Amino acid sequence: MKSKVYFYNLRANKASSSLSSKVARIFDVAGFKNIIDKNDLVAIKIHFGEKGNNAYINPIYVRKVVDKIKSYGGKPFLTDTNTLYKGSRSNAVDHLVTAIENGFAYAVVNAPIIIADGILSKDSVEVKIGKKHFDTVKIASNIFFANSMIVMSHFKGHELAGFGGAIKNLAMGCAPAAGKQQQHSTVQPVVGKGCTACQMCIRNCPVNAISLVNSSAYIDPSICIGCGECVSICQYGVIKPQWGTDMDAFVERMTEYAYGAYSTKKGKIAFINFVMNVTPLCDCTPWSDAPIVPDIGILASFDPVAIDQASYDLVNQQFGHRGTALEEAGYGMNPGEDKFKALHPETKGELQLKYGEEIGLGTRDYELIELK
Known part of the structure; x- marks a missing residue:
């Protein structure tokens, strides 16, 4: 059975068709209110962006989701986990400062920020999944104990995973440092x-x-x-990276972690992908390179595999931007060519989708419903 993926493009000619308005409307059209019960503690899983990065999701759009959750009786909070690497988000204090400096202050988003894995990334819960690489995975405590979750992902390239969307946001973004290390241990x-x-x-x-x-x-x-x-x-x-069969294991481990985070919220989790500012690298870098394709729009679904597959397909249908890392790659500028494979030739981003479907995370078979 096909999963429904709702899609708004970025065309606008009046206030009601602005992107901010579309974020609020896609929340309703997709039926996200059905996963929110009165007084639910609702995690909004977001990437706050590394200091110096500017491609992360605009806090103005996050505010629209916050307000929607509140209108249905939920109690939203913004959350992410600390990074494994040294940087501006490697502990909860620096992480909070970075989030606020990047625009996610309460006065802007109308919700508090809670770093999900604690001050030093030590707070997690073991979740049994019984998969090929992991019998259990570590999920950040404050994500695990939330009643429901909206996962807001910036869809872009990634130097190891090929691309990053809902699956990667679930996997790396919901794991403490020890869980991130488990995923990366083959690379x-x-x-x-x-x-x-x-x-x-x-x-x-x-x-x-x-x-x-x-x-x-x-x-x-x-x-x-x-x-x-x-x-x-x-x-x-x-x-x-030392490419080879170990990279398959990395992508599979990452996808199993996504399954672990997803499994704690079955029936109470939904996804929004922003296919805008499609940069070559993750928002973890302290800079943002030029977008490789035109801005496309926003997508919403209850299925993390389907929404990533749809985002992936929409990006690959575009002409590439001149003067970007994609043009430097010498391939991928034409519609139908794999932009992410061109940027990172040895990665296997599509394996996220294939393996995710195999382990029951979602389906690659989707119905794209374009909204007007």
């Missing part, structure tokens, strides 16, 4: 030729696995936890 990057010894990777490695050896960065494989932060932080592109 250990290496330093190639051309290292300038800028030491940016050394300063950002969460476990001090990187040092300078003969004027080049060296990653100690006995210490590396495979978080991948050095891959995204290297501005010269000389640090690369």
